Amino acid sequence: MLAGLFLYQGFKERLMDDLDKVLLEIADETNEKWRKKRGVTWEDAIQMAEAKYSSHEPFIQLVQLAEHREQQVERIIRSERIPEGTFQLETHLYYRADKSDLDSLVFTTVREEHLSSYPLRFFLLPVRGPNVLQVGVSVENVTGSLNQLMIVMVVAGVMLLLLASLGGSLIIRKALQPVKSVVQTANEITTEDLSLRIDVKNRQDEIGALVKTFNDMIARLEKSVNKIRQFSGDVSHELRTPLTIIRGEIEVLLRKKRTEEEYMKTLKSALEESSRMEKIIDDLLFLSRVEALDKSKFNKTVQLKEIVASVVKIRNQSAVNKGLTLLAEKVKPARVKGNKELLERMITNVIDNAIRYTPSGGRIEVLLAEIQNAIRLEIRDTGIGIPDELLPHIFDRFYVVDKSRSRETGGAGLGLSIVKWIADNHGAEIEVQSKENQGTTFIIHFPSV
Numbered sequence: 001m002l003a004g005l006f007l008y009q010g011f012k013e014r015l016m017d018d019l020d021k022v023l024l025e026i027a028d029e030t031n032e033k034w035r036k037k038r039g040v041t042w043e044d045a046i047q048m049a050e051a052k053y054s055s056h057e058p059f060i061q062l063v064q065l066a067e068h069r070e071q072q073v074e075r076i077i078r079s080e081r082i083p084e085g086t087f088q089l090e091t092h093l094y095y096r097a098d099k100s101d102l103d104s105l106v107f108t109t110v111r112e113e114h115l116s117s118y119p120l121r122f123f124l125l126p127v128r129g130p131n132v133l134q135v136g137v138s139v140e141n142v143t144g145s146l147n148q149l150m151i152v153m154v155v156a157g158v159m160l161l162l163l164a165s166l167g168g169s170l171i172i173r174k175a176l177q178p179v180k181s182v183v184q185t186a187n188e189i190t191t192e193d194l195s196l197r198i199d200v201k202n203r204q205d206e207i208g209a210l211v212k213t214f215n216d217m218i219a220r221l222e223k224s225v226n227k228i229r230q231f232s233g234d235v236s237h238e239l240r241t242p243l244t245i246i247r248g249e250i251e252v253l254l255r256k257k258r259t260e261e262e263y264m265k266t267l268k269s270a271l272e273e274s275s276r277m278e279k280i281i282d283d284l285l286f287l288s289r290v291e292a293l294d295k296s297k298f299n300k301t302v303q304l305k306e307i308v309a310s311v312v313k314i315r316n317q318s319a320v321n322k323g324l325t326l327l328a329e330k331v332k333p334a335r336v337k338g339n340k341e342l343l344e345r346m347i348t349n350v351i352d353n354a355i356r357y358t359p360s361g362g363r364i365e366v367l368l369a370e371i372q373n374a375i376r377l378e379i380r381d382t383g384i385g386i387p388d389e390l391l392p393h394i395f396d397r398f399y400v401v402d403k404s405r406s407r408e409t410g411g412a413g414l415g416l417s418i419v420k421w422i423a424d425n426h427g428a429e430i431e432v433q434s435k436e437n438q439g440t441t442f443i444i445h446f447p448s449v
């Protein structure tokens with residue numbers, strides 16, 4: 001737009017300059033004709049110049065100024081094309097022209113309705129006398145060219161605008177195409193089917209990065225949803241088993257009249273199974289409660305030694321009942337950042353397992369120390385141990401090494417997954433060393449405060 005305006009203005013100035021040059025040329029030519037040829041009157045000179053520049057249809061007249069009576073025109077010698085009373089400027093302009101030098105030649109544009117439907121461009125050239133030669137040419141050509149330029153510019157501008165908006169919308173449509181397919185795929189994705197991915201076609205741009213992020217997010221969601229599905233399947237299964245056992249045993253019991261001893265045995269078994277169910281439900285409730293906990297609650301400085309001492313004190317009786325020795329002699333002060341209740345639960349679960357999987361006469365030892373800016377909590381037992389190949393699975397939810405053994409001891413396979421969750425949320429790492437029939441050692445490494 002601005003460029004168009006500059007172009008138009010530049011072109012107009014150029015055309016006016018050209019016109020002024022023509023005016024100067026005609027005036028010079030007229031003057032020369034009169035000056036150089038003897039016997040040529042001003043009338044002749046004007047006629048000759050008009051003939052020579054007929055294509056420009058110039059108007060030429062000589063204005064003779066009064067030498068003594070200032071500001072009055074003495075006489076005008078005009079071309080036959082100029083009717084009387086027209087083509088005359090204000091007198092002072094002639095006098096100004098007469099006095100002017102070449103640098104301040106007088107050009108002016110005036111509307112002369114009797115002579116031309118377009119304004120006339122005038123030029124006044126001082127010649128010998130004191131006379132002024134007045135030449136005028138219609139600006140018709142200039143205006144015509146400018147109008148043409150204007151039309152070309154408007155048409156080109158409109159076309160450019162159309163092309164730009166067309167091109168712009170095409171580019172935008174092409175650029176947004178992948179976004180459309182993202183939207184389409186996103187609409188098709190439900191929790192029922194998280195296997196869909198958007199085709200990136202190896203795009204390296206921002207859209208490619210966006211699609212990749214989206215695909216990665218869906219992959220993570222798919223993994224989580226599958227985990228949840230697996231988990232709820234496992235939960236139903238684990239809760240169903242004790243129920244099936246209770247129901248089966250009662251059904252068998254009710255088939256005929258039984259001795260008191262038989263009733264007692266079945267009731268005892270039903271009690272065991274229902275405590276197992278209670279333990280599973282307790283563990284599940286604990287997991288869902290802590291998973292929803294605000295993690296900022298895990299940030300208090302706590303003395304691990306006190307927690308270990310209190311757990312050992314509480315669990316000592318069940319160890320003694322089983323004929324085990326529970327030792328906590330090498331427990332040094334060590335502070336960690338975390339949640340007291342959760343840390344208590346973690347240590348309880350590991351000690352409970354040690355009691356559960358160590359036969360009578362065995363020994364369980366708890367050690368706590370701070371070594372080189374790391375805190376090491378060890379729980380050693382002289383129990384049945386865990387086979388090497390099964391070690392990587394013991395932290396999985398509902399994983400039990402030996403179903404019948406866990407059933408006897410009341411385990412449901414959630415204890416260690418809780419331990420792992422608590423360790424992960426305290427920046428701690430768990431190491432397990434175990435030898436079958438010799439014993440197991442759980443080492444928990446905490447970052448020190």
Ligand code: ADP
Nearest residue numbers: 353354357394400401406411412413414415416
């Ligand atoms: P459970 O409730 O069955 O004890 P856990 O998640 O606590 O479940 O442990 C998973 C499995 O790891 C157990 O079934 C058990 O076989 C094994 N395990 C855990 N701790 C010990 C240990 N101290 N000694 C031997 N085996 C262990």
